[in-house]
Amino acid sequence: GAGVSQSPSNKVTEKGKDVELRCDPISGHTALYWYRQSLGQGLEFLIYFQGNSAPDKSGLPSDRFSAERTGGSVSTLTIQRTQQEDSAVYLCASSLRGLAGDSVTQYFGPGTRLLVL
Amino acid sequence: AQSVTQLDSHVSVSEGTPVLLRCNYSSSYSPSLFWYVQHPNKGLQLLLKYTSAATLVKGINGFEAEFKKSETSFHLTKPSAHMSDAAEYFCVVSGGFKTIFGAGTRLFVKA
Numbered sequence: 001g002a003g004v005s006q007s008p009s010n011k012v013t014e015k016g017k018d019v020e021l022r023c024d025p026i027s028g029h030t031a032l033y034w035y036r037q038s039l040g041q042g043l044e045f046l047i048y049f050q051g052n053s054a055p056d057k058s059g060l061p062s063d064r065f066s067a068e069r070t071g072g073s074v075s076t077l078t079i080q081r082t083q084q085e086d087s088a089v090y091l092c093a094s095s096l097r098g099l100a101g102d103s104v105t106q107y108f109g110p111g112t113r114l115l116v117l
Numbered sequence: 118a119q120s121v122t123q124l125d126s127h128v129s130v131s132e133g134t135p136v137l138l139r140c141n142y143s144s145s146y147s148p149s150l151f152w153y154v155q156h157p158n159k160g161l162q163l164l165l166k167y168t169s170a171a172t173l174v175k176g177i178n179g180f181e182a183e184f185k186k187s188e189t190s191f192h193l194t195k196p197s198a199h200m201s202d203a204a205e206y207f208c209v210v211s212g213g214f215k216t217i218f219g220a221g222t223r224l225f226v227k228a
Contacts, residue, residue, distance in 0.1 A: 033216070042207065043218040091161065104149050104168075104211045108161040 002026070004109035006092050012115045013082055021077045021112045025094030032075050033095075033106060034067055038088040046090075049075065050097070082116045089113050119144045121210045123219035131227045136180075136195040138222045140208035143189060150191045151209040152182055155221075161207065167191065178202070198226045 005024045013019050025032050034046040045059040049069045060066070064082075069075040079086055093106040124139040142148060152164040165176025172184040178201075182193045191208060203226045208219040 035218075042220040045216070045218075048216075093161075104216065105151065105163060105166055106209075106216065107163070108153075110160040 004092055004094050004107055006090075006109040006112050008112060009110065010113045010115075012117065014117055015084060016081055018078065018080045019082055019114065021079075021090050021092075021114070023075045023077070023092030023094075023109060025073065025075070025092070026107055027073075028096070029094035029107075030072065030097045031095040031104075032069060033093045034075070034077050035091045035093065036061075036088045037091060037111070043091065046077070079114075082114075084116050087114055087116045119146070119148065119210050119212060119215055119217050121208050121217050121219040123206075123208050123222045125222050126220065127223045127225065129225040129227065130198045132200055133197050136193070136198045136202065136224065138193040138206050138208075138224065140191045140193065140219060141189055142191060142208070142210045144210055144212050146212035148210045148212040150182075150184060151211065152176065152180070152191075152193050153207045153209060154204050155207065156204045164193070164206075198224075200226050200228065202226055 007022045030051045032049040035043040036046055037043050047067045048056040064080045067077045089111040091111045092109045095104050095106045121142045130136055150167040153161040154164050155161050164180050165174045165182055167174045167184045175181045180195045182191050184191050205221045205223050207221050210217050
């Protein structure tokens, strides 16, 4: 079956512009995660959605970052007034559900490479 | 609380020699543990996972890892490195609705 897909694959924008990044999780997966990976760095957790529960936004670096998940499926990460330090690869992952065991295995999309000039 | 520590930021081996990437964790829960691999300019691929079944876990591409509760370790090994194994490897602990990624270990394979 289809894996996690993300769009666009690459995005170049100017400082101060808003950007939207999209994630389509694996069908049937109720948990969805966003991460950021800066050049040469590990993964930085941003936000986590689990079913209809309130999302865990504890990783969002500033109020310029927000995310939505419509209908329990597709998610959009929005960055307002982009800054050069926002340049990174933004990765989305989904899992069957957010509990322990096999169901927490996360499957990653290919990422969106964002460059802010 | 949970944490994961990858003990080496870089590991360099010769092709055909064994690989050992070290990972220690702490968790207040019975954790699930994972290793992911990321090749340059590629997404993350699941190598293997431990979810409270067998403590020795076999993954793809000849990798395996052993869960040692007494040592709180989940080291990744491979008997014989191949050039195509050169990549970044991430150890991950998950439990209690939290997932923590290690900082990563970059594996270099010399011909």
